[in-house]
Amino acid sequence: MACDLCTLLAASDDPSIIWRDDALAIVAVDEPGYPGFTRVVWNDHVKEMTDLQPADRERVMRAVWAVEVALRDVLAPHKVNVASFGNMTPHVHWHVIPRHADDAHFPNPTWGARQRDASPAAIAVRTALLPELHAAITERMNESD
């Protein structure tokens, strides 16, 4: 069965790819109500983080922290959530999610029970900041190269 992430990364010009190098890609996720939801995806189809060598694990996590810092700088979320499951797509990837106290699931994980409808106005304000977020992610990743 084709892997969705392998397929995404094979599309060299996919507009959701914010930044990439020879090891990993940083991808903007179109998750309704969650502008700024970002994934860090390892290029190779590897199942578990501990299938990677320690230096490669650190490379992945440095990218996750670069995204977290950019999210905090630009969106000022109440909390940042970070998770790697891979139950359905066993290809190393991390979800980095800015959480706001008024979002649809807070304080649950975004995979948990919905708590409310988020304000369209709040979402619009955050969506307007996405170009700035993506520029901040790109700047941080280029610095750390």
Next chain:
Amino acid sequence: MACDLCTLLAASDDPSIIWRDDALAIVAVDEPGYPGFTRVVWNDHVKEMTDLQPADRERVMRAVWAVEVALRDVLAPHKVNVASFGNMTPHVHWHVIPRHADDAHFPNPTWGARQRDASPAAIAVRTALLPELHAAITERMNESD
């Protein structure tokens, strides 16, 4: 308001603490249906991973990977899930969760919609391996010191 994790760590002899040092603790979580569910908890009450210095973030993640390897060695899960939310307890901690294709939520995250009742026999087999798991975690953490 008191922090549950600060309270736990202040109890020096809490039996759920598998291993600890001057930076972090590794804690067995009593989550029904999920024997081997483990947390890595930073000692200090710090909200976000990126509030820690990079060397401390790496220290946390090395402990997470030590737990992941021990889980894989002893429980042979179908997948390992790793997540750090902190929405309700904003004190850096990681959930490291062995996932089996027959567990109650697979392939959803454990925070997602329940899919089935897990087999009590399968859970009993995994529960019987917990002493071995905790020994494996302790050995790996002592090696990496």
